[in-house]
Amino acid sequence: MWMITGIVATASFIALIEVPPLLKAKLKRELWLFSVLLVLGTGLSIAKSLQFPIPNPLDLLFIIFKPFSDLLFSFLK
Structure with a gap:
């Protein structure tokens, strides 16, 4: 349980740092890609911890x- 909490807290911290500059620069495609990759990585990390x-x-x-x-x-034989 603590492992999952740590993973989610880390992912939240990363999002807190990375999302505001992407929103400020109006980089919608990069924000979407970042979000998908962060959710995918978080999900795989939680699955691995379980x-x-x-x-x-x-x-x-x-x-x-x-x-x-x-x-x-077979051709080389």
Whole structure:
């Protein structure tokens, strides 16, 4: 519980520092992207602190390129 509170407090502190300059400069696209990435990072951090299994992004690349690799190696045999 304390871990989640710390993560949310840190994310709030980061938003408190970063959002006002973005609003002042009227950078809507950057503010939207910052918000999405901050929420995504906060959510993943909370999931990791609760010990949920988070898949490795490289596993997706392995799944995509494994058939091409097998095909290439079959030609080289």
